[in-house]
Amino acid sequence: MRLSLSLSAAVLGLASLVRASNVIDLDTKNFDKIVGGSKGGSLVEFFAPWCGHCKNLAPTWEQLADAFPSDKVVIAKTDADGVGRELGTRYGVTGFPTLKWFPAGSTEAVDYTGGRDLDSLAAFVTEKSGVKSKIKPPPPPAAVQLDSSNFADIALDESKNVLVAFTAPWCGHCKNMKPAYEKVARAFLPETDCVVAQMNADDEENKPIASEYGVRSFPTIKFFPKGADKEPVMYSSGRSEEQFIEFLNENCGTHRSASGLLTEAAGKVLPLDKLASSFFTASLPERPAILDEAKSYLASLSGVEKKVKDSAAYYVRAMERIVEKGEAWLTKEQARIAGLLASPSLAPTKLDELKIKANILSSFAVQKITDLYEAAEEAVEGAGQVVYEAAKDAGHKIKAEL
Structure with a gap:
């Protein structure tokens, strides 16, 4: 029982x-x-x-x-x-x-x-x-969604670089690529002139566009460079997050990392970088002449993007502050910016602005640090030579006594 x-x-x-x-x-x-x-x-x-x-x-x-x-x-x-x-x-x-x-x-x-x-x-x-499901909707995609109604306005915009992934909903390779592609799209959201986009090329309304650009398999990825000639370039690199970012940085002139933050190279202007190093190692009487050279370079900039001019102007501003207030201003300003960068509530545009300033200010101290390092290295080598000569003399004396 x-x-x-x-x-x-x-x-x-x-x-x-x-x-x-x-x-x-x-x-x-x-x-x-x-x-x-x-x-x-x-x-x-x-x-x-x-x-x-x-x-x-x-x-x-x-x-x-x-x-x-x-x-x-x-x-x-x-x-x-x-x-x-x-x-x-x-x-x-x-x-x-x-x-x-x-x-x-x-x-x-x-x-x-x-x-x-x-x-x-x-x-x-x-x-x-018309009936809603109980499924929690996924977050909206970071990649700009293209279709027949907006493709020309976005992909063919002469003021923008646009990377377009032509995909299909049933495509396994597209699904595998999606997480990395979305991370890249999210990382480049602050870059208004470097757009990461995606199109469902298997949709009936979008098929004519896909055919026009020679899409025969999925995913097909093409880069539409800015300028009057919007002839697309086939993307043939790998499909990892790092490879997409490397391609975009190289072709858009950007300096983004996988995290979406700017790299250490962002905002740097090479000629002014060299002047900044020379300025900081120069004697006080020599600095005004280097500042004038930097101002002349800034004035000569024409036909360049606004962000390049803004960066160049900050080099000049920093030199002016150092002339007025001394090197202590640089130390205080670097500390202030570092504190602001640590704030979790900064807007992406403000974060970029501060990172560029931090990068530019680092150019002033790099040469001096290098000079000090080389001087220390020479001192160590000199001290080593003195010790060697002393040991050699002592050896000769001992040998003579024996």
């Missing part, structure tokens, strides 16, 4: 673990009633029990059915190689799985050709039915 009760409890326990499925099974007897009577529409999977792709889709299909109220939207399946074979023939099913959408109250099918991940499927059902 006790054994019987134990077995019963075990069976009940196992039964409680088996959750009822919200996916509706269809056959020729109930298809028209359920699909034709749906209030919001029906998404039906035509599958075969032996189909590997169908087995892979099964967990996602269950999640999709759980995401929508069953009294408003029907998520269903039918064995088109078994009880639903007649339905498969009726709707021209030639491969598995085949997914078809049936509008509310209709048995007229619309082919589903989008991605088979949960987010893509749920977005499609919501778009067609």
Whole structure:
């Protein structure tokens, strides 16, 4: 008796673990009633029990059915190689799985050709039915989304460098690339003239654009450089985050790191960098002449980007402050900027501005530090030579005494 009760409890326990499925099974007897009577529409999977792709889709299909109220939207399946074979023939099913959408109250099918991940499927059902899913929406993409309505305005903008990834929702390589591509897009958000974009090139409305630019496989990545000649360049480097960033920095003239912060080279102007080093190591009477040289260089800049002029102006401003207030100003200003950079609440534009200033100020002290290091190195070498000569003399004396 006790054994019987134990077995019963075990069976009940196992039964409680088996959750009822919200996916509706269809056959020729109930298809028209359920699909034709749906209030919001029906998404039906035509599958075969032996189909590997169908087995892979099964967990996602269950999640999709759980995401929508069953009294408003029907998520269903039918064995088109078994009880639903007649339905498969009726709707021209030639491969598995085949997914078809049936509008509310209709048995007229619309082919589903989008991605088979949960987010893509749920977005499609919501778009067609107007019913929201219970799935928490993913964050908006960092990459600028292009389509036939905005491609020319963004990708062909003569004032911008634009990297475009032509992708397809079903493409496995595109899915693998997406995390790295999104990180890069997020890192370059502060760069208004270096845009990271993406286009669903398999969308019917976007296919003519993809064809125009020779897109024959996915992902295809092309770089549209700024300027009147917007002839795209094929991107043929690797698809890691670091490789994308290296390409963009080289072709956009930017200095971004994977974190989105600027690198140590950002804001540097080479001719002024050299003057800054000379200025800081020069004697006090020599500094005004170097400052005048820096001002002349600044005045000669024409036809360059505003950010280059702004950087050049800061070199001159720093020299003026050092002339007025002495080298103590440089130390205090570097400490002040370092403190501000440590603040977690800085806006990205302010963070960039401060980082560029910090980079420029570092140019003033580098040469002096190098000179001090070399002087110390020479002193150590000189001391070593003195010790060597003393040891040599002592050796000769000992040898003479012996």
